[in-house]
Amino acid sequence: YLNSFVDNIDEMKEKERYLMEELKNQENNFLGIKSICSNKVDRVEEISRLKIEMNRLGIFLKNNQGLNDFSIDDIQNKIKEIEEYYVSDEEINNLQNKINEFKSKIAYPIIEGVFGILEENFSIIDKKYEEAIYSSMGSRSKFLVVKNEKIGNELLSSNNSSISIIPLNKIKPKIVPGDILRNVRQLGGIPITELINFDEEVSKAMEFVFNGYFLFENKENARKACYDYKVIGVTLDGTLYDPKGTLCGGKIICKNIIFRRKDLLELEQSFKEKKENKRIYEKEKYNLNELKSKICNLREIKKAKNDIQIIENSIKFLNKLIESKVDYSSELSSLRQNIVKKIREKEEFLRRKNVLETEIFELKNKIKSKKEDEKNILKKILQLEGFRRQSEIKISKKSIGEREEESLELKRKHLLQNILKSKSKISKLRELLKEFKSGKNENSKSHLPVQFQEISDVLDDFKLSSNIFNVDLKIFDVKKEDELKKELFSVRKEIEMSKNIKK
Numbered sequence: 001y002l003n004s005f006v007d008n009i010d011e012m013k014e015k016e017r018y019l020m021e022e023l024k025n026q027e028n029n030f031l032g033i034k035s036i037c038s039n040k041v042d043r044v045e046e047i048s049r050l051k052i053e054m055n056r057l058g059i060f061l062k063n064n065q066g067l068n069d070f071s072i073d074d075i076q077n078k079i080k081e082i083e084e085y086y087v088s089d090e091e092i093n094n095l096q097n098k099i100n101e102f103k104s105k106i107a108y109p110i111i112e113g114v115f116g117i118l119e120e121n122f123s124i125i126d127k128k129y130e131e132a133i134y135s136s137m138g139s140r141s142k143f144l145v146v147k148n149e150k151i152g153n154e155l156l157s158s159n160n161s162s163i164s165i166i167p168l169n170k171i172k173p174k175i176v177p178g179d180i181l182r183n184v185r186q187l188g189g190i191p192i193t194e195l196i197n198f199d200e201e202v203s204k205a206m207e208f209v210f211n212g213y214f215l216f217e218n219k220e221n222a223r224k225a226c227y228d229y230k231v232i233g234v235t236l237d238g239t240l241y242d243p244k245g246t247l248c249g250g251k252i253i254c255k256n257i258i259f260r261r262k263d264l265l266e267l268e269q270s271f272k273e274k275k276e277n278k279r280i281y282e283k284e285k286y287n288l289n290e291l292k293s294k295i296c297n298l299r300e301i302k303k304a305k306n307d308i309q310i311i312e313n314s315i316k317f318l319n320k321l322i323e324s325k326v327d328y329s330s331e332l333s334s335l336r337q338n339i340v341k342k343i344r345e346k347e348e349f350l351r352r353k354n355v356l357e358t359e360i361f362e363l364k365n366k367i368k369s370k371k372e373d374e375k376n377i378l379k380k381i382l383q384l385e386g387f388r389r390q391s392e393i394k395i396s397k398k399s400i401g402e403r404e405e406e407s408l409e410l411k412r413k414h415l416l417q418n419i420l421k422s423k424s425k426i427s428k429l430r431e432l433l434k435e436f437k438s439g440k441n442e443n444s445k446s447h448l449p450v451q452f453q454e455i456s457d458v459l460d461d462f463k464l465s466s467n468i469f470n471v472d473l474k475i476f477d478v479k480k481e482d483e484l485k486k487e488l489f490s491v492r493k494e495i496e497m498s499k500n501i502k503k
Helices: 002-036 040-063 065-069 072-083 089-105 127-142 149-158 178-186 200-210 219-229 261-323 328-438 443-469 478-502
Strands: 114-117 122-124 144-146 165-167 196-198 213-216 232-235
Touching: 040 261, 072 261, 089 261, 114 200, 122 127, 127 200, 127 213, 127 232, 144 149, 149 165, 165 200, 178 219, 196 200, 213 219, 219 232
Parallel strands: 144 165, 213 232
Antiparallel strands: 114 144, 122 196
C-alpha cells in the first residue's frame, strides 16, 4: 500500500515537470506573439534585423572554422597540464634560502663518498633514549663518516680546522660474544644499535661506535653487567658504567635541529625540479594564453550555432505570420486559456501531491507505532512464558511435597497402630508378671519364656519402626513416644528381675 503511494508521488512529480515545461512554452509563445506580431511592419523589420545578425554569426563561424577539430575538454586538460608547472618566485627564493642555511651549518663538502657526521646518519626510535645514546657517542657524534681512507685523507689535507674521520673500509666493529649477549639481555640490557634506525651503507660505522654499549633502565643491573660481563652499561639519564672503572654522568645537551647531508641533497633536488618546472611554464605561457583564447572562441562558436538555429526558426515563423491571415486576437485568447488551464492543472497536481505526501508520512508513523507495539507484545509473551514455566515448577514441587506428606501420614498411622499393639502386649505382660510374682498362677511359669521372647520382639519392633520411618517430631506425638519408652523401660526391668527369680 505504501509503495503504491510512493509510485503515485513519482508519477505526479513527472507530470509536474511536464506541466512546468508546457506552461513555460505557452507563456513564451504568448509573449512572442504579443511582442513581435503587433503589426506587419514590425514583423518585416524584425526579419531584416535577424538576417543581419545571422550573416554576422556566419562570418564568425567561417573565420574560426579551424577550431572545429578541437574540443573544449581537450583544451582544458592541456591548460591544466601547463598550469601544474607553475612555480612562484617566492617559493624558489625560500627554497634557495633554506639550502644556503643548510650549507652554512654543514662543515664538510657535499661530495660522493662523504656520508656526513655520525649523529645525522641515524634516528632514535624513542625520544626517551636520547640522553643515553648521546652519552654513549660522546664527542664521536661529530665524527665524519666517509667511504674509504683515501677520501678521508683528502678531507684532512684540505680542511683547515680539526676533524675526526671514520673511514668505513678501515674500521673493525667490536663483536660481543653470543653467551655474553644472552646474559646481558637477561639483566634487561638492550644493545644501543637496536634503539636507532640507520641506512645499510653506514651500518658498519654504527656498529663500530655502539657495539658493546647496552641500555639499562635499572642502575644496579647496569653496574652488574658492566663488571660481570665487561660491557658498557648506560642508563636513561645518560650515566655510563665502564668496566675500566670510570663512571660518567650529567646532563647531555642534544640538538633539536640536526642539519643532515641527506636533507640538503633532497632540498637541492627539489630546487632543481622547481627551476625546471618554472622554465617549462615560462616557455608554455604563450601557448597557455592562446589555449584560453581558443576556449573562449569555442564557447562563442557553440553559442553562435545555437543563435543561428533560433534566428532561422524565428524568420520562418515571422514569414508564416506575414503570409497567413491569422486572427491574432483569437490566438492570443486561446493561449491565455491554455495558460490558465495549465496553471490550474499544476495547482491540482500539487494539491494531490501534498495530500499523498501527508498520507505517506502518516502511514510511516503508523508502521513505526505498530512495530513498537509488536515489540512490546513479544516482550510480554516472553514474560508470560517465564511466569508459566515458574508456575509449572512450583506446581511440580507442590505435588512432590503433597505426595511426601501423604506417605509420611501413612507411616505415622502405621507406627501409631504398632505402638497401640505394643502397649496392649505390654499390659498383658505386666499382668502375667504380677501373677508370676504372687505365685497365684503356676501355669504362667511355663509361658514365661514365650512372653520373654514376645516382649523382646516388641522392643525390636519399636526400634525398627522408628528407624525405618524416621518419624518427624512434628508429625509424631512426642508425649506418646515418651510414655511408651518409659513403659518399655519399666517392663525391661521387670523382665530382668523375673529372669533372676527364675534362676
